[in-house]
Amino acid sequence: MNNYLTVASIIFCIGALGVITRKNLIVVFMSLELMFNAANLGFVAASNYLNLISGDIFVIFIIVVAAAEAAIALGIAIAFYREKGTLDIDRANELKN
Amino acid sequence: MEELFYIFSFIAIFSALMVVIMRNPLTSALYLILCFFALAGLYVMLDMQFLAAMQILVYAGAIMVLVVLVIMLLNISRIKNVKSDLHQKIIGILIALILFIEIIVYIYNGAQKNPTGIFTEALIKKVGNTKIIGQFLFTVYMLPFEIASVLLLVAIVGAYLFAKKKY
Numbered sequence: 001m002n003n004y005l006t007v008a009s010i011i012f013c014i015g016a017l018g019v020i021t022r023k024n025l026i027v028v029f030m031s032l033e034l035m036f037n038a039a040n041l042g043f044v045a046a047s048n049y050l051n052l053i054s055g056d057i058f059v060i061f062i063i064v065v066a067a068a069e070a071a072i073a074l075g076i077a078i079a080f081y082r083e084k085g086t087l088d089i090d091r092a093n094e095l096k097n
Numbered sequence: 098m099e100e101l102f103y104i105f106s107f108i109a110i111f112s113a114l115m116v117v118i119m120r121n122p123l124t125s126a127l128y129l130i131l132c133f134f135a136l137a138g139l140y141v142m143l144d145m146q147f148l149a150a151m152q153i154l155v156y157a158g159a160i161m162v163l164v165v166l167v168i169m170l171l172n173i174s175r176i177k178n179v180k181s182d183l184h185q186k187i188i189g190i191l192i193a194l195i196l197f198i199e200i201i202v203y204i205y206n207g208a209q210k211n212p213t214g215i216f217t218e219a220l221i222k223k224v225g226n227t228k229i230i231g232q233f234l235f236t237v238y239m240l241p242f243e244i245a246s247v248l249l250l251v252a253i254v255g256a257y258l259f260a261k262k263k264y
Contacts, residue, residue, distance in 0.1 A: 002204055002205065003106075004143070006201065006204065007109065007110065007139070009197060009200040009201060009204065010110055010197065011109060011110060011113045011132075012196075012200070013193040013196050013197040014110070014113045014114055014117055014193070015113070015117075016192065016193050017117055017189050017190060017192075017193040018116065018117035020188065020189035020192060020193070021117070021185055021186050021189040021190075022117065024122055026122050026164065026167065026168060027117075027125055030116055030122075030125060030126060030129050030164065031116065031117060033129065033156070033160070034113055034116060034129070034132065037132070037133065037136055040136070040152075041139060041140075044139075044140055044143050044148060045143060048143040048144060048145070048218075049212060050210065051212045051214035051215065051216050051218075052213070052214035052216060053214070053216045053229055053230065053233055056145055056147075056148055056226075057230065057233055057238050059148055060148070060151065060234070061241060061245060063151055063155050063156070064248065064249065065245075065248065066156070066160065067155055067159060067160060068249055068251070068252035069252075070160045070163055070164070071163070071252045071253065071255070071256040072252055072255050072256055074163055074167045075256040075257075075258075075259030075260045077167060077171070078167065078170070078171070078259070079259045079260065081171050087171070
């Protein structure tokens with residue numbers, strides 16, 4: 001199980017790196033999906049090791065939430081592009097001052 | 098089996114890295130699809146064929162098609178690509194490294210629980226994982242299942258509202 005958890009943690013950290021470094025809104029969203037998937041892999045590996053089934057059920061619900069989140073996030077991306085004419089997330093600074 | 102695990106995890110990690118590194122969003126979207134397929138392979142190795150099928154259908158099928166569609170719709174290659182500054186890159190790599198070391202220390206030094214459940218590999222292989230998941234989903238996890246359907250409805254309405262011209 002440790003091998004699977006190591007792979008999951010590596011993918012999770014790569015996703016976190018992408019969320020922090022990248023500036024394109026859609027790439028940030030894709031890095032977020034990467035982090036979701038790393039968490040899923042951890043759930044499945046742990047539930048396989050402990051002989052449980054609840055981890056796998058959790059993964060199904062995470063996939064449902066990720067699908068809902070994808071629809072909302074891409075709607076936000078389109079609205080943001082229409083408002084600003086760019087996808088640079090540093091331009092989303094209305095709440096700054 | 099062991100070699101398959103290394104192959105799949107190598108593909109997953111490599112393509113995850115490429116998602117973050119590549120400049121063109123379309124290239125990173127295609128690498129993300131590759132990463133999802135590799136993770137589906139890992140699910141099959143963990144005896145969860147149903148989840149692997151869900152992963153490919155929902156993630157690689159539905160979500161990534163939506164992402165690629167939005168990339169095409171916004172015509173990203175026309176938009177000026179903003180480079181992230183060095184300062185931000187250093188902080189990002191530092192934070193990711195610290196997070197990684199922390200998780201690894203906890204994985205290898207934490208107290209591990211012994212297997213307690215009844216769903217051993219033999220039982221799952223005998224009954225079939227789809228049947229077990231279906232039985233649990235419609236008995237024990239009935240309420241979360243219904244709430245998930247309401248959540249999807251809310252997401253549909255929300256996406257429509259966001260993408261509308263005037264709020």
